[in-house]
Amino acid sequence: MEERGSARDGHDDRGPAPADADTEPDARYTLANERTFLAWNRTALALVVAGLGIVQLLPPFPGVPWGRHVLGVPLIVLGATVSVASYLEWQRTQAALRRGAPLPRSVLPRVLVATIAGIAVLSAVVLLVSAVR
């Protein structure tokens, strides 16, 4: 019993790991990386709900029968894309943490901003076409 206890607590004779070795990063960094991944996946789910809500719950735009689909379907596809991309970024970040290398920059914010701006412009177009007809 005593042996096992001292083995579990025996972290005193190990010096700091060399900077270039592949070591398991500090648990807090691993957890923070995981939370970032989860936050992106909640964003992805929100995009899916938004897309589905537009197609299913919104009344049709008068004169623009394809209006709801042209806004909702890209949001749903973006949701799946964000989820896959966030996993790849989690992997890249985790690998960088193991190596002690600088963290890679995320492309996800730019993808999200570009698509949401695109959807906003598209919404304006659909509304204008609907108003003209």
Next chain:
Amino acid sequence: MPMPPDDPGDADPGLARERTRLAWARTALGFAAVGAVILKEEPAAGAIVMITAPLIWALGRLVIRPAARPGLLARRLLLVTATVVTVAGVALVIALVARAPASLSQLLRHG
């Protein structure tokens, strides 16, 4: 000898662990919300998506020691991504097929 509080190797990551557990719970709630929206149009598909919520929550409760099983850490997150992609696929099918001649639940019932 007391450890210095800012030594990253020895600090207790209890609060970080708690935050991460809460993040898993919020994500599980997200799945439940998507399921509830789908439930309105397609009860069968919605119920299946609702079931993923407690599963994701349970996945977050699993204690994984990264040093012992490094692959498990990644596989657990891959499972989340796979579920989100599947849910998005279901949403896409519903968005494109619903209110057409046959709805999903009708297909399930007759096919």
